[in-house]
Amino acid sequence: MSDYFRNTVIKKLNNGDFDCTKEFTVSMFSGKHKLLILWILINNGPQGFSYFKKNLKGISKKVLSNQLNELIDDQIIFKQDFFTGKVRHTEYQLTAVGKSLIPIIVALNDWGENRLKQVMLVKKFNSDL
């Protein structure tokens, strides 16, 4: 992702540069895994750290941690801790702000699925020649 980019946008906002709405919006989504994380939360409900680790194939703990923290900073998700004895379990959930993204994320996902089908059809057609 782009911590640098996010920080740049945050600085701009703090300096009263309101002319960066689009950059702001992009900064909310930049990060390879954020859409996946949100998708999981939308479809499977609140989940813990290890659930994401298992389901986001190939993601490292560091990157996952970064992405989750950025989403928390942006108030799109929040975290709760539970203890079983000394063992900590966590649960990440969508905030109200995060929930307001659901229609967009669903639309984005639908678009991606349809587009992927198109791409695959073209590929198949070409290989059938």
Place this chain on the structure above:
Amino acid sequence: MSDYFRNTVIKKLNNGDFDCTKEFTVSMFSGKHKLLILWILINNGPQGFSYFKKNLKGISKKVLSNQLNELIDDQIIFKQDFFTGKVRHTEYQLTAVGKSLIPIIVALNDWGENRLKQVMLVKKFNSDL
């Protein structure tokens, strides 16, 4: 952006790994400036290279070129060249695929504007204390 990420997704698709719809979708949008580029095309119609250069504050020619080419590769926009004598002018336009993104981009932008207003209100409130 992430040429690396895009290439990874493309490789996966070529290897028959269809289990990366979300990654595919994200790869379409990854890139700080793509949303801005599309936003310009949606609102201001077809534009040339220098128009983007002027309006995407701080973007370098190299990065702009990359972003435009990725969008072309993904068949979201296409390019036409015109010559006035030996001087080349270009025009980038949305394809049908690109146009299918308009509702999503508009929704994304609306969301971003509203969210930014919220953020600003909170900031103002805090500074008024």
Place this chain on the structure above:
DNA sequence: CTGAATCCCATTAGATACTG
């Protein structure tokens, strides 16, 4: 179990110069 800190290398962005 969750997650922060560190080290190191791959990738990307920016500046500059050059071409058709």
Place this chain on the structure above:
DNA sequence: CAGTATCTAATGGGATTCAG
């Protein structure tokens, strides 16, 4: 005008280590 080529500096990701 619209890029491409090249070089360098800044960033980001992965692996490992450590801690609550």
